[in-house]
Amino acid sequence: MALVDRWYKILNILETNSNISQNALEDSLGTSRQTLKKNIQLLNKELNGIARITLDNHQYSLSIIQFEEYEKILSGKLKKESDFNSSSKRIAYILKRLIEYDAPITINDLSEELSVSRGTVTNDINSIRDVIQLYEVKIIGVTNKGLVISGSELNLRLLYINIVLDYFSMERVNEIIKQKILSKCRDLKVPKQSINLLIRVVETSFMRIAQGHNLIDEIKYYQNFISNTDVFEQFIIFLEEEYDITLSSNERDFIGFPFNIYNQGNEPQKEYNFDISAYIFSAMMKKIHGLFIIEFDENKLYEEIKVHLSHLINRLLMRIKAKDLFSIQLEAKYPLSNAMAKVAGQVIEKLIGRPVPDVEISYLTLYFEMALNRGSDSSNKDIAVICHTGRGTAKMIKQQLQRVLGNNVNISVYSQNEVNNELLEKYFAIFTTIPLRQDAITIPVIQLSTIFDDNYVREQWERVERNKTIDSAYIKVLVTNLDDTLNYKENLKKMTDTLEQHLLTDPDFVKRIFKREEIKSTVFDNGIAMPHAINKKSNKVVLNVGKFEAPFLVGSKEVEIVFMIGIPEDAPAVIENVLLEVYEFFFMVVNTPEIKERLLNAKDNAEVKELIRKEVI
CATH class of the missing domain: 1.10.10.10 (Winged helix-like DNA-binding domain superfamily/Winged helix DNA-binding domain)
Incomplete structure (x- = not known):
């Protein structure tokens, strides 16, 4: 670099x-x-x-x-002030020459212009080929003439905007025009991150038009949300008058793209056609439900995500990278939501024809996480507050807890002398400022200082809620040692037979498992598989963890661990939460070698269950 x-x-x-x-x-x-x-x-x-x-x-x-x-x-x-000792600036110069001039240019010419050796230019061109491949652009050698650049007009412009203009000054947008554009941007309430991009787009567009390179084709899937607004029409008229040219509808749409890649509220006023977003969302949901048996409010998610998807599509088409605002690794924090977002990204990439960057996956992860969290059990929970200084201080702590935990909790306050085991056993959790001396308390206990940290309480409360879900009342865990002398299908049959022998699944569960496998293999990366189906026998989540002694080849992928999941047909909210925890653990195993190794070394059902509890909670 x-x-x-x-x-x-x-x-x-x-x-x-x-x-x-x-x-x-x-x-x-x-x-x-x-x-x-x-x-x-x-x-x-x-x-x-x-x-x-x-x-x-x-x-x-x-x-x-x-x-x-x-x-x-x-x-x-800083880039513009750098010299040709910088390989990045040399690369930008070579691209500038190739894009601005239609005639072939030789390596000798470039070597002389840059005052570097032919070998250096050759190395730079090899580096350029790696960069422009992402733009579907090529450098082609013409026999006895030199090098030319080949690609669609759209991609050549985007290459010029994103790379060349980082290092070279504007030639067609002078200071007077620039100030007028800035004034128009204030009227249009253009976000700051889009203003510099807009100026680059104007510079590039009028340079290419002057050279006779027009945008002939519409940009597939792209939408100009402000094309019919008066403010945008006035902006186009201003440009046409300044440059004495009439812009085609395709050129207008291209110049407008900096207005259409970020959602900055209602300014300027935008008109959306959500047909494309709806089509992509439907394809995303179909793919996700093909991989996960999981329920959430799709209509609510669509209403929340449709505007984001519209701008996301435009960013991908125009090869604009969204700003990375995430200081945490969302893949580790929200593994299931991140896995769903990656599936959604694959669908978008296939339909739009553009790779979806990691930062866009992160934004999608948050939307899926919000959708899954809405499915959490919203029933009120009873908690006890115990304080050594008496009920007055306990009531003060109660007010703090109510503020942090919301209205879905019923809080009872006690002094130290009022509590006993029988009283406490009826509560979902206990918050206390003192070490409790009662023996055999099975209820989760959260230790507090008198004035506590809100984030600490939220974290502890989430831990308690999740701990309650990984409970024998809601999940049954088995471990099956798999046989490498059998084929994969026979091993799956061995796992379903084990579940049926323990009276945990209905007789047709095995048929549903294999029917799902016929539709799409449930073998994931990193040696993990997750066959799963509806189970009409049990009202619990049933998890059978199958383990091979050595990696076992299934098609082109190796498998070491098989998560076979039986999902209750009519699952209440608490069971949905258990299922989410199992999915979360599954993707932790997929993404984290250390957790995978601990699971492979787990000896029995209890150790597997404890590992799920420890890692997820």
């Missing part, structure tokens, strides 16, 4: 995270502590008087002194 590119990556990370540890920043950049320290020293010299990166108590933070000058830095000032 070129130094200037690393500088911008550092700034982007520090903008998202107000504080970030040395280790986390090193990991994000893939560099050593010594290299990072040197990079930041050099960057601080460039930022002198504008901003400052400081290290305090092993935490990096960014302080901005001159916001206007800092905005210029973010707009690419």
Whole structure:
């Protein structure tokens, strides 16, 4: 990575995270502590008087002194000021020459213009080929003439916008026109992150039009949400008058795309056609339900996600990366929702023809997590509050708990002398400021200080709620040792027979398992499979964990662990929660080698159940 590119990556990370540890920043950049320290020293010299990166108590933070000058830095000032010693700037220059000039150009010409060797230019072109492959663009050698660039007009423009203009100044948008555009942007209430992009789009569009390269084809799936608004029409008229040209509808739509990639509320007013979003959402749900037997309010999710999907589609089409606002790894925090989001991403990629970046998967993960959480058991729960200083302080703590936990709890308060085992056993959980001396209390106990931290209480409450679900009243766990002398189907039959022998599944459960396998294999990555079907025999979630002694080949994939899940036909909310916990654990095993290893080493049903409880909760 070129130094200037690393500088911008550092700034982007520090903008998202107000504080970030040395280790986390090193990991994000893939560099050593010594290299990072040197990079930041050099960057601080460039930022002198504008901003400052400081290290305090092993935490990096960014302080901005001159916001206007800092905005210029973010707009690419450091890249534009770099010289051809930077490979990134050489790459941008080569792309600029290839896109702006129709005639072939030789490596000798580029070598002379850049004042570098032919070998350096050849290496740069090889690097360019890796970059432009993502844009479906190619560099082609023409015999005895030189190099030309080949790709659709849309992709060539996006390449120019996203790479070339990072390093080179505008030629068609002069300062006067730029100030007029900024004024129009204020009228249109354009978000800050879109203004610089809009100026680049105007520069690129009129450069290509002047060269005779017009957008002939409509952009499939793209929507211009503001095409019929007066403010956008006035903006187009302004551009046509400035450049003395009449723009086609395709050119208008392209120039409008910076307005259509982020949801900034109702300004400017947008008109959505949700047909595409509805079609994609339907395909997403079909794929997800083909992999998971899981229930949530799809209509509610669609209403929440449809606008996001509309902007997401436009971002993918225009190859715009959403800003990564996530300081946590959502895959680890919400494994089931993340797995659903990845499935949704695969569907979108197949339909739209663009890869879905990880940051977009993170946004989808949050939507699915909200949808799943709505399915949680909303029945009121009784909890007890015990305080050593008496009922007065306990009532104060009750008010704090009510604020944190909401109205779905019934809170009773007691002093230390009022409680006994028989009294406490009827409660869902106990909050106490004192160590309880009663023996054999089976109810979850959460220790508090008199004035407690809200986040701590939320975390402990979630732990208690989830702990209650992994209970023998709601789940039955078995372990089956699988036989590598049998084929995979025979091993699945062995697992279903075990469940039926324990009177846990109905006679047709095995048929439903194999019918589901015929529709689509339930073998996932990393040696894990999850055959699952409706079970009409038990009102519990039934989990049979099958384990091979060594990786077992199923088709082209190896399998070590088989999660066979029987799902009650009419599951109440609490059973739905248990099922979610089992799914969460499954994807933890898929994604975390350490947990997978512990599961392989678990000797019996109790150890597997305890591992689920420990990891999920």
